[in-house]
Amino acid sequence: MLILDHLWIIPLLPLLGAAVNGLFGLKWPNKAVNTVALSSTGISFVCALEAVREFLTYVAPTGQIFRKEFFDWMVAGNFRAGFDLQMDQLTVVMVLVVTGVGFLIHIYSTGYMAHEGGYYRFFAYLNLFMFFMLILVLAANYVLLFVGWEGVGLSSYLLIGFYFLRKSAADAGKKAFIVNRIGDFGFMLGMFLLFRTFKTLDFNTLFTAVHDANLPHEGWGVFGTFTVACLLLFMGACGKSAQLPLYVWLPDAMEGPTPVSALIHAATMVTAGVYVVARSHLLFEHSETALVVVATVGCATALFAATIGLVQTDIKKVLAYSTVSQLGYMFLACGVGAFGAGIFHLMTHAFFKALLFLAAGSVIHAMGGEQDMRRMGGLSKKIKVTYWTMLIATLAIAGAPLFAGFFSKDAILFSAFTVGGNGGHVLYAVGLLTALLTSFYMFRLIFLTFHGKQRYDEHHVHVHESPWTMLGPLVILAVLSIFGGWFALPSFFGGADSFANFLAPVFAARGEVEGLSEAAAHTLELALAGVAVLTATVGFFVAFWLYLRQPGKPEQLAKSLRGIYTTLYNKYYVDELYAAALVRPLVWLSDNVLWKIIDVEAIDGTVNGIAHGATAVGDTVRHTQSGNTRSYAVWVVVGALAIIIIIFWPALHPVLGTVTK
Amino acid sequence: MVPTQYYLILSAILFGLGAVAFVVKRNIITIFMSIELMLNAVNLAFVAFSQAKGKLDGQVFVLFVIVVAAAEAAVGLGIIILTARNRRSLNIERVDLLKL
Numbered sequence: 063m064l065i066l067d068h069l070w071i072i073p074l075l076p077l078l079g080a081a082v083n084g085l086f087g088l089k090w091p092n093k094a095v096n097t098v099a100l101s102s103t104g105i106s107f108v109c110a111l112e113a114v115r116e117f118l119t120y121v122a123p124t125g126q127i128f129r130k131e132f133f134d135w136m137v138a139g140n141f142r143a144g145f146d147l148q149m150d151q152l153t154v155v156m157v158l159v160v161t162g163v164g165f166l167i168h169i170y171s172t173g174y175m176a177h178e179g180g181y182y183r184f185f186a187y188l189n190l191f192m193f194f195m196l197i198l199v200l201a202a203n204y205v206l207l208f209v210g211w212e213g214v215g216l217s218s219y220l221l222i223g224f225y226f227l228r229k230s231a232a233d234a235g236k237k238a239f240i241v242n243r244i245g246d247f248g249f250m251l252g253m254f255l256l257f258r259t260f261k262t263l264d265f266n267t268l269f270t271a272v273h274d275a276n277l278p279h280e281g282w283g284v285f286g287t288f289t290v291a292c293l294l295l296f297m298g299a300c301g302k303s304a305q306l307p308l309y310v311w312l313p314d315a316m317e318g319p320t321p322v323s324a325l326i327h328a329a330t331m332v333t334a335g336v337y338v339v340a341r342s343h344l345l346f347e348h349s350e351t352a353l354v355v356v357a358t359v360g361c362a363t364a365l366f367a368a369t370i371g372l373v374q375t376d377i378k379k380v381l382a383y384s385t386v387s388q389l390g391y392m393f394l395a396c397g398v399g400a401f402g403a404g405i406f407h408l409m410t411h412a413f414f415k416a417l418l419f420l421a422a423g424s425v426i427h428a429m430g431g432e433q434d435m436r437r438m439g440g441l442s443k444k445i446k447v448t449y450w451t452m453l454i455a456t457l458a459i460a461g462a463p464l465f466a467g468f469f470s471k472d473a474i475l476f477s478a479f480t481v482g483g484n485g486g487h488v489l490y491a492v493g494l495l496t497a498l499l500t501s502f503y504m505f506r507l508i509f510l511t512f513h514g515k516q517r518y519d520e521h522h523v524h525v526h527e528s529p530w531t532m533l534g535p536l537v538i539l540a541v542l543s544i545f546g547g548w549f550a551l552p553s554f555f556g557g558a559d560s561f562a563n564f565l566a567p568v569f570a571a572r573g574e575v576e577g578l579s580e581a582a583a584h585t586l587e588l589a590l591a592g593v594a595v596l597t598a599t600v601g602f603f604v605a606f607w608l609y610l611r612q613p614g615k616p617e618q619l620a621k622s623l624r625g626i627y628t629t630l631y632n633k634y635y636v637d638e639l640y641a642a643a644l645v646r647p648l649v650w651l652s653d654n655v656l657w658k659i660i661d662v663e664a665i666d667g668t669v670n671g672i673a674h675g676a677t678a679v680g681d682t683v684r685h686t687q688s689g690n691t692r693s694y695a696v697w698v699v700v701g702a703l704a705i706i707i708i709i710f711w712p713a714l715h716p717v718l719g720t721v722t723k
Numbered sequence: 724m725v726p727t728q729y730y731l732i733l734s735a736i737l738f739g740l741g742a743v744a745f746v747v748k749r750n751i752i753t754i755f756m757s758i759e760l761m762l763n764a765v766n767l768a769f770v771a772f773s774q775a776k777g778k779l780d781g782q783v784f785v786l787f788v789i790v791v792a793a794a795e796a797a798v799g800l801g802i803i804i805l806t807a808r809n810r811r812s813l814n815i816e817r818v819d820l821l822k823l
Contacts, residue, residue, distance in 0.1 A: 688819070689819035689820065690816065690819055691815050691818055691819070692746060692749070692815055692816070695745055695746050695754075696746050699742055699745070699746055
């Protein structure tokens with residue numbers, strides 16, 4: 063087991079690439095920077111493939127997970143956090159997605175960023191991100207996972223603010239960082255609680271302990287250790303994976319270069335929250351409340367973000383809200399206990415959403431930096447490869463049959479429907495509505511961008527297809543968007559649902575649906591799939607009718623539904639609400655209390671006061687240095703007397719006492 | 724034999740006189756002499772204790788003090804002579820270069 067025993071090499075290579083490019087890249091030509099960045103991620107990807115092969119050949123058949131402790135990092139009392147890496151089936155999926163999609167996006171970036179300043183900086187950051195993301199998914203304990211967790215946050219901040227001379231970009235970076243801090247606060251508290259309860263943060267030990275102890279499940283409304291710990295962890299996941307109410311940073315994160323949006327803010331980093339929930343599934347399964355919260359938040363976010371996505375005009379903003387919405391889907395799956403379906407959607411989403419962003423980047427590239435869809439249109443003839451790949455990704459996300467998104471979305475909707483009770487049906491209904499909206503806004507994007515009348519000035523914009531360094535990754539991702547779902551052909555299509563079986567050692571295979579025979583379950587799944595396809599088709603036709611048949615209609619509609627339209631267009635005024643409720647009071651508090659009172663008055667006041675006091679004392683005392691030798695002599699005598707009195711005071715006391723008496 | 728406290732009282736009186744003269748007098752030579760007076764008051768106390776305790780330590784100390792005092796007198800008188808030459812005066816009030 064060549065690579066598996068040296069698993070550290072997979073994350074280390076991108077770190078080396080980041081270090082080399084970051085330290086020496088400034089003076090290097092783009093080609094040299096490319097070589098370092100691409101080879102580090104490329105070799106890392108190859109190593110990941112080999113490690114996965116070794117894992118599946120030697121370790122997986124034994125039913126074990128691969129786990130290795132490389133060195134101790136922190137040891138204090140009975141607390142140990144080591145640089146321990148592990149590989150199980152869940153890690154396999156994540157590592158391949160991260161290195162594979164990451165490598166493709168690196169290739170794409172060499173074309174996209176070719177004419178940008180700070181070329182070496184961009185790749186140094188991107189490689190740094192790869193390093194932290196790999197640490198995150200390979201970590202074998204919560205502490206090391208948290209290192210990756212914070213590290214990807216840092217890289218995300220650096221890359222969102224890549225064009226830091228633009229104030230909006232710098233602000234967006236800060237916003238992302240600060241909003242994530244709120245979530246991380248919860249994540250840390252969750253870790254502390256877990257450590258206090260179980261005395262370990264190591265995945266293997268912790269989950270085995272939880273599993274073996276056979277602790278009672280905490281029902282609805284019971285706030286025991288599991289519920290509180292899970293809710294705290296989920297708070298961190300909400301921040302990282304942009305769920306209500308902490309999603310606000312993700313749309314703003316589109317200020318970063320498009321490959322960054324594709325890699326970090328669509329395919330990998332934002333799914334870290336889903337990964338953590340899936341990784342901690344044994345804890346979540348012990349708490350009904352936590353699961354219901356996860357499902358509800360996910361479901362609500364999915365619908366909420368989808369509605370905003372309906373009216374956005376910036377091509378990347380639409381995709382950003384779509385990402386938030388799809389992440390909601392993944393949490394919905396986790397919340398109903400279908401962790402496998404959630405991870406499956408995570409994977410297919412990584413393919414098609416990365417593709418959508420990269421294709422959008424190609425469109426922006428073609429339009430010379432234009433992002434507003436109202437100033438596009440009719441591009442399908444001019445940039446054919448981009449058009450076809452983007453169409454494939456759209457079909458995949460909308461859930462067209464046999465595309466990747468179709469299987470993963472159906473798996474989630476089916477799980478929600480069969481979870482039982484009215485709650486499940488509500489979740490299903492909202493999920494279905496979201497699917498409808500998704501289909502609508504994605505085809506709206508396609509029609510506005512690629513079809514209809516040309517709405518840009520041909521004299522100013524020279525539309526041109528992107529170079530092959532950019533189109534190559536698009537084509538590969540398009541292939542994955544079509545076939546990526548076939549790993550999980552559900553059994554009614556004749557497949558063995560191999561994805562769920564593959565993840566079974568981690569999540570325990572989904573059992574029979576209660577009260578349904580296998581055949582009935584298959585019929586139900588088929589029926590639900592039919593409904594979903596129908597819904598997606600409705601979305602398609604509405605978009606088709608509104609944006610191609612009746613181009614004037616959307617504006618009329620916007621006018622007649624002015625209230626709803628402006629609310630959606632302004633994103634439900636959530637940013638304004640946060641600004642009014644949180645940001646401005648905090649700024650006021652900082653300004654008037656923390657700064658003007660605490661800092662200026664109390665802290666500076668104390669320091670300056672001591673200094674002024676010393677000056678004043680010195681000013682007074684210096685007059686005793688008169689230069690008059692006799693006065694010095696007096697001081698010597700007085701001092702000697704004082705010392706004598708102090709030394710002999712205990713002896714003198716009774717003498718004086720008797721005198722006074 | 725004279726009791727020790729008599730010596731000590733005499734020593735204290737001499738020391739007190741020396742200290743007062745040290746502070747009050749203006750003539751540098753007088754001040755110098757008052758310092759010698761204090762030193763010798765201390766010597767007297769040492770010798771008295773030496774006699775009372777029957778040990779030689781105090782007398783050894785006195786010899787040391789006399790030696791140091793002799794050295795000090797040599798240096799001190801040198802300083803006084805220089806001061807007198809430079810200032811044409813032996814008034815301590817006029818030696819005030821250490822003023823701030």
